[in-house]
Amino acid sequence: MSKTVATTDSSKVTQQSRFLNARTIPLLATLAVFVLLYAIGAVRYHDRNFFTVQVFIDFLVDNSFLGIVAIGMTLVIITGGIDLSVGGLVALCTVVMAKLMTPAYMDPLTRLLIHCHILNAANACVTMYYVAPILSWLVAIAVGLTMGFLTGCAVRYFKIEPFIATLAGLFLARGLALVLSTESIDIDSGVVRGLNDVGFHLGRVQHFVPLAAGLGIVAIGLVMLFVAPFGRRLLAMGGAKPMLLGAISYAALFAIVLYILSRMGVQRWGVTIGGWVSAPVVVSAIGVIAGLVMLFCVPIGRKFIIAGRSKVFKTTAAWLLGIVTIALLLSHVGLNRWGVVLPSAWLSIPTVASIALIAAAVLALSVLPPGRRLIAQGGAVSMLAILIAYALILVSVVLFLRGLVYERVLLPFPALVLLAVVVIAAYISFFTAFGRNLYAVGGNEEAAHLMGLPVGRTKMLVYMVSGLCAAIAAIVMTVYQPAGDPIGATGMELDAIAVAVIGGTLLTGGAGNVFGTFIGVLIFGIIPTGIGMEGSLSSYWARVAIGSLLLIFVVLQRFLSAGAYRKD
């Protein structure tokens, strides 16, 4: 906790650049592009279920290997390097795994055991079917790490350009994959097949909504408290503990209310409560009540009232309006399922969503303290930033709720792995010494060296991390399509670089963000999907579109970094 307060104090001086600087603008621009593309897709193809969780999860699954590789690539690029070997490495790992999992290529140890009659052949095959996959994953990971280690050594000790060293790695890995097998090997393994069905069941709406709402509100509350300026001011005024307790108790209250309501309306919302009470009314009423409770019973709201009497009514109005719009959104979410028929057809979800977004953003900017402060401080650009932030929160909430209402949604294994890799990479890059070294080395190698940071070790490790990511991507790939393909993943390294750049990573090093890369992957997924749904456009436009996006981002970064992060 003390750490948070400390950063609060030190960042006061540079408050203006806290939200908008050369590091955050590319990330925000990525977010904006994603939201824009997603909104266009949602409006244009809403009859084709574009705006559902399932399609969203498909983006994740179809691009999970690219995403995992791109995360590793992002870390490498942050140090100012590049890793071209990943495409070949992924192919090599899949082939190695496929070979190890195929009985025909039984490993020498098993063969020896059979030869000595310790293991009989039939049992060995069964063992292969179930045990070999796990061993082969370990081997694949070892291959990835070794490759990364070799590249890292070349870069660290012999000062070979990362581009050349990893180019050699690309040829080596791809070549070894082709030496092992010239054609694709099918994988037939119980564990791999089983993994196809493994996933995290997000569950049905009745159980999920309260949980998601509770978690979401806690998350938003925490972000507001510790990240948004006004939350931090509150912390400074009243201490962290009561605030946290207030936020948690408020979230818990909200979750309980939602849970009870959802239990009541197991069949259809509103119907059980009474024929005349339709969902929007109920939800709006809850919203109003929740808003009032929030203002007068919860510490945050009370602090507001204490802070300035004249602001009370404005603030109340803002909260209520915001909650009512969310309630309206929620009610439209239940368009089909809850049997609520809207007055006219044009009032579709995207329309309402965009109106609500604009309303919420305008309100947030003009009435809420952080919005007002941002306007006072930074003008139009800040407004854009806050608008995007609010829009994203709203869109993601609406998106998830809408999809979950309709069906039981499974978050499959590849998507889970991708999310796990993103979270772990984020933790490593933001909260560990190694992560901070990455940024330091990329920002100014000489300075990092003079500060006594382990420049060489960091560089070597980051290539190993990239190799590890490639191995994980290969594992996920074999689950997604059970085969080891020596010419698979061709050009993946360049796609990964493109994703990282679209995600706001500066190729000169020192700036970048794994979350940006994650959003970049989503953008990478949306474009082909959208073009596929358009129907009339040839799929090659996807390449052109990605190239154009790349151009826009590179130019944007260039202009942003012209002042702050010029390296030469």
Add this chain to the structure above:
Amino acid sequence: MKKQSNEAAPRFHSHREGLYRSLLPLAAFILILIINTIFTKNFWHVDIRNHQFFGTIFDIGRQASPEILMALAMTLVIAGTKGIDLSVGAVAAMAAGIAALYLIAPHPMSLAVIIAISLGAGAVAGLWNGFLVSYLGIQPFIATLILMVAGRGIAQLIVQGQIITLPVTSPICNTFCAMSNGAWFFIPIRFYIVAIVASITWFLARKTVIGVYIEAVGGNETAAKYCGINAAAVKLFVFAFSGVCAALAGLILTGDVRSADPNTLALNDHNELDAILAVIIGGTAFTGGRFNLFGSVVGALIMRTLMIQIFSSDMTWGYALVLKAVTVIIVCLIQSPQFRALFGRGISRRSK
């Protein structure tokens, strides 16, 4: 500590080092030729079919031609910008697609015009790269990556996603293919093309002021600017040149197989990476400034000789890639002062 900071300082290229760099690839090539002379049957055997020379040694030249073209231009790009041109494969595919489209048109224009249009398209693509690099200040790697990513799509759009085959019945297509496959005085025409382009490049780089400009801009851009050199124009030039060479290579490759297949040209063949490889083997350093055109040509020939060696000995494509990787690693290690300091104190001291 002191030693480390010494290593971080920019490397100083003495004259000896330059000589060393340029003689090494040639020595390697000669060594490979000698080994082949001894161990490969009929390595120097040449016979005449269809009024042109055939034989292993000519096959190496034939297959290396497009690569040499790209490598020559890549050398100038590396020397002048300290960066690389990743888009050559995509540009080759685009130029090939354009040429094929005009060639199979019902009433085709004259061949010279078609070739000029294709090369012009390559030049435009190169100028675009140059514009991004010199006027927007984007790193060459990423600037050309844009065209590489988009170029694959554009090339596919040009040919509508199909592989355009040049029909044998069309005279203009036959003439076009003859420029790639044919021979003049028993020597394949593409050898003349390569020779002409190489001479032009050599002339520009060594006998005109352009070469000095490229070295100056690549060596120290700020200093070059203070000397009154228009660095932006120099960069524009090298990229445009690279675009034209890539387009020419694309046309030769198209004539070779009588079809324009953007996917193979832009993606599967790794043309850009092969060209970079040739330059690296040729001894041009990525530190910019100094370059070695002759080395790049020899580098491309070395690579191709090794490839042919592999294919003729019934090994798969995989071994070829592994061999490429090993070659690059060895060459880079030899060029790395740190590595030489480890094993050959004598060499590194003499070169200083």
